[in-house]
Amino acid sequence: MRYCARCFYPENAKPTIIFDEEGVCSGCRYHESRGKLEIDWSKREKMFDRIVDQAGKMRKARGNSHDCIIPVSGGKDSHFQVWLLKKKYGLNPLLVTFNHAYNSPAGLRNLENLVERSGCDHVRYTAGLDSVRRVSRYMLETVGDLTWHYHAGIRTFPFQVAVQYNIPLIVWGEHGFAELTGIVSLEDFVEFTCWTRKEHDMRGYEPADLIGKGGITLGDVLPYIYPDDEKIEKCEVKGIYLSNFFNWDAKPQAEFMIKEWGFSPVSYERERTFNLYAKIEDHANDVHDYLKYLKFGYGRATDDASMEVRHGRMTREQGLSMIQRYDGRPPSSLETYCDFLGLGPETFYQLVDPMRDPLIWQKDKTGEWTPMDAVFGHETGPDEETQRVRQAEDRTFGMANRHLYYNPDNPPLPLGDPRLDERPMGFKAL
Numbered sequence: 001m002r003y004c005a006r007c008f009y010p011e012n013a014k015p016t017i018i019f020d021e022e023g024v025c026s027g028c029r030y031h032e033s034r035g036k037l038e039i040d041w042s043k044r045e046k047m048f049d050r051i052v053d054q055a056g057k058m059r060k061a062r063g064n065s066h067d068c069i070i071p072v073s074g075g076k077d078s079h080f081q082v083w084l085l086k087k088k089y090g091l092n093p094l095l096v097t098f099n100h101a102y103n104s105p106a107g108l109r110n111l112e113n114l115v116e117r118s119g120c121d122h123v124r125y126t127a128g129l130d131s132v133r134r135v136s137r138y139m140l141e142t143v144g145d146l147t148w149h150y151h152a153g154i155r156t157f158p159f160q161v162a163v164q165y166n167i168p169l170i171v172w173g174e175h176g177f178a179e180l181t182g183i184v185s186l187e188d189f190v191e192f193t194c195w196t197r198k199e200h201d202m203r204g205y206e207p208a209d210l211i212g213k214g215g216i217t218l219g220d221v222l223p224y225i226y227p228d229d230e231k232i233e234k235c236e237v238k239g240i241y242l243s244n245f246f247n248w249d250a251k252p253q254a255e256f257m258i259k260e261w262g263f264s265p266v267s268y269e270r271e272r273t274f275n276l277y278a279k280i281e282d283h284a285n286d287v288h289d290y291l292k293y294l295k296f297g298y299g300r301a302t303d304d305a306s307m308e309v310r311h312g313r314m315t316r317e318q319g320l321s322m323i324q325r326y327d328g329r330p331p332s333s334l335e336t337y338c339d340f341l342g343l344g345p346e347t348f349y350q351l352v353d354p355m356r357d358p359l360i361w362q363k364d365k366t367g368e369w370t371p372m373d374a375v376f377g378h379e380t381g382p383d384e385e386t387q388r389v390r391q392a393e394d395r396t397f398g399m400a401n402r403h404l405y406y407n408p409d410n411p412p413l414p415l416g417d418p419r420l421d422e423r424p425m426g427f428k429a430l
């Protein structure tokens with residue numbers, strides 16, 4: 001397997017990445033392009049000012065009380081998006097949450113915090129557990145994804161609310177696919193479309209494709225049905241990404257929201273990564289991420305270490321040791337999910353087996369699957385030496401970041417709240 005000479009992504013990474021002649025991946029090049037001078041961020045902020053003006057005018061013309069919708073989970077990005085639009089731009093956003101029922105206590109604590117601190121109106125739709133179980137199990141069996149309903153709901157329900165309340169603007173945070181693997185450029189000004197929703201977030205499946213399968217009814221998939229063209233055109237709703245207009249940087253934004261609005265990281269060691277402040281809202285992330293490992297041989301620690309390396313906050317060697325520590329570790333929540341879905345753990349693994357990438361996985365003589373390759377098994381060669389990123393003063397495992405990244409030699413101090421200090425065992429719908 002080929003790995004990026006700078007970060008740790010393998011060439012079978014999903015979504016697709018491309019390596020250039022220097023052996024550097026498109027995600028690293030995208031990251032680099034964000035720091036280049038030719039992007040005039042002040043010009044982009046002015047473009048955003050015009051969007052804000054337009055939203056205010058449309059609110060008045062329509063007799064609405066909300067200028068826009070912000071889809072929120074309660075995470076660091078939600079906090080920043082709401083703060084930016086409400087505090088900096090003085091808008092009145094309507095917060096919309098699709099509750100997928102896979103919440104962690106830390107996620108619920110942070111969502112509660114966001115609603116309280118922002119003072120914004122909030123609409124929350126909770127998917128019924130029977131429907132979640134049916135949809136989740138069917139999609140696990142079909143494409144090896146137990147969070148399909150969750151991505152589908154997060155990406156669709158805000159449009160249903162937009163149409164219902166006649167609010168023409170939905171403001172997303174980061175264009176996540178771009179940041180991870182660089183498949184689009186900053187020059188594209190990508191907007192949210194029904195097509196990207198289906199292809200990127202819903203694995204090419206529309207809700208109608210699920211009806212009649214695994215006992216799934218129309219009622220089970222209603223929150224995932226995109227409003228019809230006529231309604232979308234009448235509302236003139238569009239979805240934009242803030243990362244096209246602001247120099248998006250997750251770490252300083254998270255630190256700012258901790259200080260400004262009391263967003264909180266967790267203090268316990270997570271099972272699949274050293275990062276304590278990103279994607280802590282639900283623990284389906286752990287099983288979801290483990291599935292990625294079982295299929296492609298890499299997981300969240302690869303994502304997080306790659307990001308730290310691109311920022312120069314972590315050396316290549318530190319990144320490799322994090323990947324070795326976390327990527328192959330099965331999450332303890334796997335059993336909880338299997339129970340919820342009515343599957344034995346053996347069935348879970350049997351379902352995944354045909355989805356394993358044969359370039360990574362092979363069955364040994366005892367019938368056990370073993371990875372044939374891993375990034376930490378490769379020696380650091382001349383290409384990797386050439387591509388080393390200049391080290392920043394801000395160190396991932398420096399004292400100032402003790403609460404943001406789990407360092408086994410210097411773990412964070414407890415926060416005095418069991419929702420943040422104890423690794424959750426079950427999951428909570430409400």
Ligand SMILES: [Zn+2]
Pocket residue numbers: 004005006007008009024025026027028
């Ligand atoms: Zn790379």
